[in-house]
Amino acid sequence: MIKSPGRLLFVLISIPVFVASVLAVPVEAGKTKTKRSPVLTAAYGTKYQFDPRVQLYLTGIVNNWQLGIAGRNPAILTMFESQNKPNNGGLLPWSGEFAGKYLTGAVEILRLTDDPQLKAYLEKFVKELVGLQEENGYLGPWTQEHQLKNTKPGTGSDRYTWDAWNHYHLMIGLTKWYELTGDKEALAAVEKIGTLVCETFYDKPNALLDLAHVGWTRGSQEFNLTMAHSLMELYQFSGKERYLAMSRQIIDEALLSYGNYLKLGVAGKPFHRSPGFDSRRWERVHILSAMPHLYWVTGDEDYRKAHENLWWSLLEFDCHNTLGFTTDEVAIGDTYGRGNIETCCAVAYNAMSVDMLKTTGNSVVADVIEVMHLNALRGAQDISGKWSTYHTGTEGIRKPNTVDIAFQNRPGSEELNCCSVNTARGFGLISEWALMKDESGLILNWYGESDFQTKHKGIDVQIKQQTSYPSNGQVRIHVAPSKATEFDLRLRIPFWSKNTKIKVNSKVIPSPQPGRYLSLNRKWQQGDVIELLLDMAVAYWPGEQGRSDHASFYYGPLLLAFRPGLRGEIETIGEIYPVGPSYKSGKPGAAVKFKVLGDQFKVYCDKDPNAGQVGIRIDGRLAEKIDLYHPHSDVPLCAAFDNLGPGEHEVVITVLEKSEKSNNNRVRFRIVNYDLPVCDMTNFRWGPVETKDASALVTIECEAQNGDTFNLVDFDSAGWNDQFYVSWLPVVQEKTGTFSRDNPLRLIRTARE
Helix, strand or coil: CCCCCCCCCCCCCCCCCCCCCCCEEEEECCEEEECCCCCCEECCCCEEEECHHHHHHHHHHHHHHHCCHHHHCCHHHHCCCHHHHHHHHHCCCCHHHHHHHHHHHHHHHHHHHCCHHHHHHHHHHHHHHHHCCCCCCCCCCCCHHHCCCCECCCCHHHHECCHHHHHHHHHHHHHHHHHHHCCHHHHHHHHHHHHHHHHHHCCCCCCCHHHCCCCCCCCCHHHHCCHHHHHHHHHHHHCCHHHHHHHHHHHHCHHHHCCCHHHHHHCCCCHHHCCCCHHHECCHHHHHCHHHHHHHHHCCHHHHHHHHHHHHHHHHHHECCCCCECECCECCCCCCCCCCCEHHHHHHHHHHHHHHHHHHCCHHHHHHHHHHHHHHHHHHECCCCCCEECECCCEECCCEHHHHCHHHCCCCCCCCCCCCCCCCHHHHCHHHHCEEEECCEEEECCCCCEEEEEEECCEEEEEEEEECCCCCCEEEEEEEECCCEEEEEEEEECCCCCCCEEEECCEEECCCCCCEEEEEEEEECCCEEEEEECCCCEEEEECCHHHCCEEEEEECCEEEEECCCCCCCCEEECCCEEECCEEEECCCCCEEEEEECCCCEEEEEEEECCECEEEEEECCEEEEEEECECCCCCEEEEEEECCCCCCCEEEEEEEECCCCCCCCCEEEEEEECCCCCCEECCCCCEEECCCCCCCCCCEEEEECCCCCEEEEEEHHHHCHHHCCEECCEEEECCCCCCCECCECCCCEECCCC
């Protein structure tokens, strides 16, 4: 197996050129459509240096996660070894995706960091992975009789797999590696998979749909059809028409009988209105990602229109205040829905958003990507790089995905699950959108302390920023080409910055329009300086439906959150002990006692095979008995108690005798007992303040309805160090917010003290 190599000198890598075999591709009998190009493309080859906080994230991800992953989790590769395939019946249906998801994120992180140790490690990882491919192109963990049939040894629903989905992720990862390095063996491996898929399924419109009809529990079709995207990625580098034809067959024919997203999107109907539960699962986003590639190759406007309309509908109806996507992994058409906000879903929508930006050149899309990155994606990744989340809630406590979805742990892949291998891509995708280009110049989407070294038409250009953004809105941008040259530098003016001020070399520029790119087309030379002042007012998103009479607050692109302080003392009775913010015991009869002054509190527990039971009494009455036994370790549980009524309430949590199923009486729980400030939006005052909390990007002091002051901090920082947070706060006298393509967060600005 691969081992972490020593640190090597980094060598610059040439980038393969985009290949297309023809400029006009047949679409229908008697018709041709002209190939289109993306409006914007990533500025590949750029050298990036970011502010210390971002660098900590990137260094942690590389050193503590990506390097040595196969040493810590050998099954990521050994599952593909021939001698192991007969014994792989215990694998997850999606275990074969782990290598592909990991590789995709690692390649994109490599684009950002140029880390020579990571590059050397990935070279060995890819070589070993490609070496495990069978002669017919199959690269999965199952024996011949199950290959690309979405089955494995077993009975009932346990025998079904996501084999086509797994190959999709392997194709994406290997294609990105080829795109970065020019590794022809990697591209050949992708072509072998593509050829196998075409030989197995081409000219059989329903074959991918008919592989299995049970999948995870309800249907696997959405996983199979993702091949439409990876085949288009392959076509763009190989130019072979079979891959284009197979991708079009999936989108144009197979989807007619399942989801029909092309027709749905062209008609302007929202994604969550597609028929059937399965057609609304998040995995469908990977199918939609084929559409912009088909548009670029064929010029067929239906692909572009469908992709754009569906992207907007997902943003309007299924992105939460963090811009995390879906509720319990499904587009339910309710952005206020309470349920799990899975990290994989956010990463998939982030990738779809990058393609949306490339297709449209719409700066509001870049604004959305930034909000998503700063909140949903940073919130999902611990800054150490060692762990990430499955669920990053709008309130609660963040837990590692190895705890939240511990059922995915398998021998040899204890750290691997669908989200752990995928989260790093949320940072890697920065390489696709931070700095972009077109024929006329460069497009700067990233604001923050940074130093970008790039090229425009062969001329070296340095773009260096001095700023504390997003802690404040002052950004000083130094533009330094190696020699004086004329080009268009476009700056993103966020939709939320209503009164942006800008100077170029001390000359005032007319106030730019929010939600647009500001074009600065001039002859640039060393010493040129842009002074940008973004309007970082606090604004709020007034909640509706399940969040009525509540609001989320934003400071520029940063969602703000409240960390409730726990009220009163907690009395311990018997052998029960505090462990950090939690309490643990294994002694029946041990208890904690505390007072609740409001009408709600929550108890967070850990369930496992050795857990006992607890009884919760409120004002002397047994309110609930909770059995914490679970066959898997560290499964979380949240018990919420609300509507307790006015006044003070006494709560006692007692350790009970274990159930017959459990091996022990052990219990561990955390109490969250808090009041939330109520804000009067007709008289809301705020201001940034200095804070002793070194983790917070920003701290905003606000005034509650009763005159008390309280602090809000940025959402990313709010959940650090096992802290409980809330991002929807009760409000009165709020206005009504309306979603629009110029104001997708429904923001209403507030005054400032």
